[in-house]
Amino acid sequence: xxxxxxRNMSDENNVDIATLEAYRYKDWAISLTIEDDEFFGPPTFVxxxxxxxxxxxxxxxxxxxxxxVRGRELWMLEAHVHGLHKGKLGREGxxxxxxxxxxxxxxxxxxxxxxxxxxxxxxxxxxxxxxYPSGSGAVTGSGDH
Amino acid sequence: xxxxxxxxxxxTEPVNxxxxxxxxxxxxxxxxxxxxxxxQGVGVPVELPTVADADTLLADLxxxxxxxxxxxxxxxxxxxxIRDRQRLTQQEFAVKYGLELATVxxxxxxxxxxxxxxxxxxxxxxxxxxxVEEVVEVC
Numbered sequence: 001x002x003x004x005x006x007r008n009m010s011d012e013n014n015v016d017i018a019t020l021e022a023y024r025y026k027d028w029a030i031s032l033t034i035e036d037d038e039f040f041g042p043p044t045f046v047x048x049x050x051x052x053x054x055x056x057x058x059x060x061x062x063x064x065x066x067x068x069v070r071g072r073e074l075w076m077l078e079a080h081v082h083g084l085h086k087g088k089l090g091r092e093g094x095x096x097x098x099x100x101x102x103x104x105x106x107x108x109x110x111x112x113x114x115x116x117x118x119x120x121x122x123x124x125x126x127x128x129x130x131x132y133p134s135g136s137g138a139v140t141g142s143g144d145h
Numbered sequence: 146x147x148x149x150x151x152x153x154x155x156x157t158e159p160v161n162x163x164x165x166x167x168x169x170x171x172x173x174x175x176x177x178x179x180x181x182x183x184x185q186g187v188g189v190p191v192e193l194p195t196v197a198d199a200d201t202l203l204a205d206l207x208x209x210x211x212x213x214x215x216x217x218x219x220x221x222x223x224x225x226x227i228r229d230r231q232r233l234t235q236q237e238f239a240v241k242y243g244l245e246l247a248t249v250x251x252x253x254x255x256x257x258x259x260x261x262x263x264x265x266x267x268x269x270x271x272x273x274x275x276x277v278e279e280v281v282e283v284c
Binding site: 037038046048063064065083119 | 152155156157158159160161163164167172173174177180181182184185186210
């Protein structure tokens with residue numbers, strides 16, 4: 001690991017993801033770059049992920065979100081994403097992206113609460129919470145928030 | 146520069162909207178918050194302190210699906226012409242809109258520089274006088 005990544009997250013105000021790092025899963029390589037952050041109140045981040053499959057660059061995923069650590073989960077709140085289309089990533093690519101963020105954070109799960117939708121059939125609507133990996137729901141520390 | 150941001154079309158590159166606002170002097174948190182509120186269909190007033198070129202900014206916002214409407218007090222207010230069009234003397238103008246006669250005289254004779262709120266008030270009196278009358282009317 002070239003940097004501490006998200007591993008220094010002892011509480012929600014101590015998120016550190018100042019990394020430029022490639023995470024590899026099977027055919028996928030994900031590099032995560034923090035572009036901007038602000039730590040007054042809930043930490044807000046702009047970061048992007050460059051996605052490569054079998055050595056071929058597929059594109060970039062841009063993200064803005066408030067990041068909080070809750071127990072061993074990384075919560076991405078009011079998240080907005082654009083760039084590389086999920087159809088191009090496929091399920092495996094999405095999993096690789098989620099795992100890269102989790103690994104950078106040293107988290108065991110990632111929970112994404114999208115911000116109000118800016119496109120699609122119901123703009124303004126807040127999408128349902130998404131958790132990766134789905135199912136367990138057991139790693140959130142009960143007394144953190 | 147003061148603006149009200151509102152949703153004009155789908156925002157297909159939301160992170161770029163945040164970047165644009167930050168480049169023009171807004172804090173990241175406020176830019177993120179503005180994005181969320183605009184997406185909810187709310188008109189969001191923002192202050193952007195480091196705008197180099199207003200037209201470029203407005204065009205860039207439009208390209209991202211957001212309308213930016215500039216806000217500032219009227220630059221030039223000609224009180225005498227407003228009063229003349231309403232066919233009121235200084236005394237009548239003062240009474241009608243709940244102002245001091247001395248204030249009206251000082252504004253009109255340029256003895257007192259018009260503040261931003263005063264310019265806005267006179268702008269409302271010019272366009273919607275009935276609103277001001279309604280506000281100052283005491284049964």
